Amino acid sequence: MNRIILGIVLLFLLIFPVFNLPYLNTFLIILFMYILLAESYDILGGYTGYINMGHIAFFGIGAYTFGLLWNTGLSLYLSFLAGTLAAVVFAILISFPLFRLQGAYFSLAAFALVKLMEHLTLNLSSITHGSDGLKVLEGNRMIPMYYLSLLLVVAVVVVSFLITRSRFGLAMASVREEEEIAFDFGVPVQRIKTTAMVISASFAGLMGSFYTWYTIFINPSMVFGTEMALMPIAMAMLGGSGVIIGPVIGAVFLLIVEETLWTRFAYLHTAAYGLVILLVGLFMPGGLVRLRPVRRFLIRVGLFKEL
Amino acid sequence: MEIAIQLVIAGILQGGLYALAAFGLSLIFGVSNVLNLAHGEFLMLGGLFCFLIFSATGLNPFLIGLMILPFAFFLGYIFDRFLMRPLAGKKEHIRLMSSILVTLGAALCIGDVTSFLAGAEEKGVDYSMPSFFWGDLYISYLRLLAMVMIAGLTVGIHYYLKKTYTGRALRATTQNIRGAMLVGVDTSRIRSVTFGIGSMLASIAGVFYVVLLSISPDMGLTVTIKYLCIIVLGGLGSLIGSLVGGVILGLTESIVSYYNPHWGQTAAFLILVLILLIRPKGLFGK
Amino acid sequence: MLVVQELSKTFGGLTALSGIDFQVEQGSITGIIGPNGAGKTTMFNLISGTFLPTSGSIRFKGRDITRIKSDKVCRIGMSRTYQNARPFEALSVLQNVLIGISYGRKDRPNIKRAESEAMDILRFLDLERHAPVLADQLSPLNKKRLELARALGTQPELLLLDEIAAGLIPSETLEMMEVIKQIRSRGTTILMIEHIMKAVMDLSDRVIVLNYGVKIAEGKPQEVSSNPKVIEAYLGEEVEEKGEETP
Structure with missing residues (x-):
């Protein structure tokens, strides 16, 4: 049953560009991007319980590294690779000091890093061009971007699925539930957390590279901005953190709500959007997918896989 | 030399202002263990109402600030009663998650409604006081007054927490919630009262903002993040921690900005991250 | 199998354990008893590698594990339950x-x-x-x-049980004791903490009594239960507990 549903959805998404609907196509690219950010955030946030409010830093570092290197004449694929690697290296470097912190301290220190990155890219204008932003070679890349981001979304979902079935995933969940006890039972806690962060960062870094390539122009607030940082996390929590399908549903839900509000209301759409986030946080602490009817339906079709 | 002193004074004033708002947030974090991303909105609202009443009546803005205090308290109290209390008693990382969603939602909502009703532009109260020279130093009465008031408030809060029943119950709840419950503290009520106090401190800071600097409806999240950083820097629930954290940030900003205005904020965040690398629980954390 | 020598732990200025010596023989069941706050759980945390001792040494299977952390200790063959x-x-x-x-x-x-x-x-x-x-x-x-x-x-070759019977009703306690016997008969050595003396007495080959961080007695269960120091330690506690109930 779940295979049939997934197959149909995937097939539809694969042939979608044939219909030649640029507006929806662009919308789907943005959607894929948010799904990817939310889902990759959740590899660390949902499975190990470390709420990484600095996740967007990996995206931004990927975006800037790609743009700067590609502009120097490096080949496209090597630039994509470099963007990903830069995010991974950053993740490894910050994981040692950051993982000494717990709970809200961890989240806030990670968030401070994003703000630091934003200010640094603004001020190191001899390299990054500051608030003027970074431009790369122009070109219409809607269709290739559509497929690349779809591919990346499929990849992150598959990786999440493999994680939930592995002993690595089990160890991640034990860290989330009782970190000290996991350590007493031989779980290499520090290594598990760093690995989770590296996987999470590599997807965000690659997506960041794609993003620069697609939009042609980026500036610090586009990739490190506060709302940009908080939205994917809100999506993951809203949909259901720690459930594979959760961040996907959260991203779809929130983006559709936002799009509807933007087109229906001339004013106050941000307020309405905030209200939706508030209500979900208040009444569905486990996220949309853990609501009883939703959960029952997802279990029946075999799409409720949690860790 | 005069410039150095001038910069230090400006930095301390700025830092004291930060500390005032940050301490409210720190209290809330200590007592309820939630991240209140809407704290900056209370600050903005405090400044906004001061601006509106000042524009209509021309009263002394600090007097207006005093008048709106009960409303700020009430607002914080009901915010906790209806939005935060339902989350109490959940597992820690679930509560952290829900508190992020609820307060982020509230912050977006308050910011947008305000900018719809009151306009999105920056607002400042045009209230000035004479300045004087002390030796070679140029000193503004307004800033001096602000500094004295902030110092007074800090001492006041310190004694409130040490001497009154509510203050002591509040500190007990921060240290050990079960223990506090066992000795008969109504911890739910203490949480709401703390939110009220936090909101009051934010609104006082808002008044200083609107008089000395300016406010705008979309400033909330930005200043909240800064205050969150300060309390992490100082260590949670510590009044002295917030004060030192705030002053470190304020001084860094004012001194670095003098040499290069763009790098002030960057240097502040850099120092924050460096301190956290060395002392993960903050300067005064245990 | 397990040799503990001169083991001490202080937290800040407070001494939780001082100069503890004892041994656990392979295949035996050893009980550690003592009133609340005697330092029993601290002892477990030191043996299993959760805390580092202030001084003294711990040897397990002939190997010095004093400074080895709990993840490795577990892989060497020691595991535990929690209070x-x-x-x-x-x-x-x-x-x-x-x-x-x-x-x-x-x-x-x-x-x-x-x-x-x-x-x-x-x-x-x-x-x-x-x-x-x-x-x-x-x-x-x-x-x-x-x-x-x-x-x-x-x-595990050595299993540390931290008050496994606490919070259970008497019939469940009996059942649990039966299970522990079976685990021992499969060849696992057991070191157990109990607050209640009776639970340990029937099961243990040897008993160690702690009070205020000091070992006050050690020996066969019968010997220990007639030791005047032990009776005093427990009586003292009962009086205190009664004292707390009166107001």
């Missing part, structure tokens, strides 16, 4: 045991073998039908059993 049952709550009973099997041993069995081993352990502890249930839905007795199961998954 207040602390399973991984949002994981299933089976997954809880799998973590011990997958990470707590030197050999790293593949998932299939690990699962079949986990089911064997659950069967032994009568938890088999709860295998897919989330740990936080279990009854207190079953949570205690799950703690045992998780520890057994690491195939």
